[in-house]
Amino acid sequence: MADLRPPLEGSPDAPDLQDTLMEDSPLREADPMALEELLDRVNDYLVAGTPARIRENDDALLIKMVEGFREEAREWVQKEKDKPRRGTGRKSKEIDMSQALDL
């Protein structure tokens, strides 16, 4: 199966995830879908008793969901970095008694 990690920016050979969806796929029509919409779609299938539909079209819905969560995480990390740091005017007096592993 093709490596479905997000394409490297600027790479001419990077597969475009959108193009992997079939033309008549409802997911393609709804691009881009928010995570909540994807979860609602999953819930609809589960209410209908058709969980297998979640994996239709070579897991297109799940692929979008995973990428959606990753994108949300990237945005959150950026927001955290952009937050002004609160200074207390005092240096931390924590004593590091642990064996931190750089793993």
Place this chain on the structure above:
Amino acid sequence: MTYPHNTSFSRDIPKLQLAWDSVSSGALKKCPRFYEYEIIEGYQQGRDLGNDHTHFGILIHCATEVYEKERAQGISHNDAVINGVYYLLINTWDFVKKRPWISAISTKTRKTAIRTFILYCDKYEDDLIKTRILSNGQPAIEVSFRIDLSEIDGSFVAPDGNSYLLCGHLDKVGDDVENRTYIPDKKTTGYDLNNDYFSQYSPDNQVSIYSLAGRIVLLSEVDGVIIDGIQVLAGGTRFARRAIPRTEAQLVEWLTDFKYRLRENERYVADNYWPMNDKSCGFGSMQCGFRPICSQPPEFRQSLLDAFYSSRRVWDPLIPR
């Protein structure tokens, strides 16, 4: 109502537990009365915050088990992540009520479970600690152990003549590039992953048991239990990893202390009376689930237990997962 026999208890002395794990030993250490209600009698505390914390942790644990087993079979990272997400979607759905799992904790929900799982797998995709492959070709995930403590110390024998056993399941056994062996264990929390957070694991009952089990079961030096801390917030997730070492002397001390606990429990069994530890009741979200019972006069407690803790379960450390 009759309940199935708990195989970890003595057949000759019904309330005497012989096979212990971190849950049951932890319950006894917390408070003998709590142990009696939760483990011996199996009273369930019903739906509360504690259950949703536990349920969230179990979801992450099981989904990463799916991921680890698939990776060991050569399935790609992304495919294994997708399969784990599907597992979570199905296992956070109530097919009877036709609705998703609803958590009472705003940061530990179905959505944050999926997010946490994906980000954890991405974080440790190229983990320097590789999951060990056992001789049967299976990954060392959910490695069960059962240790006869009388083989370590002959005095670990119960009044019925049977040995005391120590049981459990190691999340994972892994080795780094220098062949040092570690036992990683995932912990989800809302707390900052700082020194204060990690300091709670020394001393800690479960870490000591895993360290002991690792040395005995793996027949090799275990360099330590590793806590993979996962801080779950409303908007994101943070990760931090810390080794929690135990020396041989510390493990010997743990065994000595555990022997004292078992002797105390033998007395409780003989007297059919488990005293309360009223310093362990806690308050707020950390309150013991049986405080509503213990706070009442003794003559009212059984009817309250029958009315509000009617769901029972058998916690048997000998039953494999």
